[in-house]
Amino acid sequence: MQDLSNLAEMIARHTDGDGVLATAIPRLSLVRMSKQTEPMQGLQQPALCIIAQGRKQVLLADEMFEYGPARHLIASADLPITGQVVGASPDEPYLSLKLDLDLSVLGAMMLEIRPQPISLVPTKSCGKALCLSNTDPKLLEAALRLVRLLDHPDDIPFLAPLAEREVLYRLLRGDQGEKLRRMLMPDSRLAQVNRAIAWIRQNYDKPFSIDRVAEEARMSTSSLHEHFREVTAMSPLQYQKQLRLQEARRLILSEALDAASAAHRVGYDSPSQFSREYRRLFGAPPIQDVSRLKTGPAAYAPASA
Structure with missing residues (x-):
């Protein structure tokens, strides 16, 4: 709890008013909102989101994810979502961080890290590309070390990559680590769905057939329908x-x-x-x-x- 309080204090100190702040640390953003908000739509890219204070709801198609300081959100695909801050006040504002996932670093680390024994791999892992997990104290410590570098700008070029790497390591060792591994394995279902997503994003303004998307994903049309909906909670169309x-x-x-x-x-x-x-x-x-x-x-x- 002390690390959570320290993280909230750091985010509050480095955010000047409500909104999103891009920091001097690559891929790291801080968010502060002093009141509850209206729902807002946007595209969630692969990222880790940790709330230090307050609560938020995220809607993916018809599925609702609500989380606060004890949990974090991981997105492993580009997803159109609706987000709403539901717990915030001037005295206790909503405070969070977002770390965009560096897929190249994750991929290199995946090759370096020996997989955990089957008996030790957590069995609870959601099938969606948007998942909530309990925030492990070691992950929280690593995130706090990363944010603390904002107090030492001269250290950022040298130490931020190391701190970010520790955060990614904790994710790969966490209960959604297997999902991140599947995202990076070219023949996995998640990677195939991500190929379909990438193609749709590039061609969203043009008509397309499901057969064409399935070809890009290297899947059958029936498999594409099944797994696309499993990952994104919606159909390709x-x-x-x-x-x-x-x-x-x-x-x-x-x-x-x-x-x-x-x-x-x-x-x-x-x-x-x-x-x-x-x-x-x-x-x-x-x-x-x-x-x-x-x-x-x-x-x-x-x-x-």
Whole structure:
């Protein structure tokens, strides 16, 4: 508990106001929110998220993940999610860190680390690419050592890679270590689904057939349907739809496109279909939704972390 308190103190000290802070340590971000937020959609990339204070809900399709200081979240694929801070106040703000997973370092470490004996490998591991785990004290200690380097900027180039490596080592030795290994093994189901995800992300604005995605994933179509849903909690077409709608929202918000132009840009032929699906995902039609985001940005937290 002392390490958790120390981590919260470090995050609070290195965040100036609400929002997400990219730090001087590569791949490490800190998040602070002083009040509960509205749901916010986004794309969660492979990462470790540790909450030091407060609580958060993450929605993957229809599956809800809620966690706080005693647990952490690991994402092992690019996933469209909805995040909402549900435990925060000015006196006790939501404080968390997000460490994007360096897959090249993880892959090299996987080859170096001898697998644990079968009898010692934890048996409880969720099948989704988004999973919650209890935070082991050794993982918490390693994360705290990494964040403490923010107090010593001159040490970061030399010591941050070592501290990050320790965090990744603890993940590989933890109860989701086998999932991370499968993510990096080219013939595993998770790696095959990740290939399908990568192809859909590159071609989200174009029509595609399930056969084409299955070919890219090196799977049969029936196997792709089964394992894609197992990993992401949605079908490939549902995944594409969420990517399209999130990109359309970004275009309307950041490039001031009208709804029809944004819909066409992301691959919709029917503006009315786009409007219906946009409202279903974001809870309001495009103009109303974007106006809400512009007038009350402080109420919206990032989906990840």
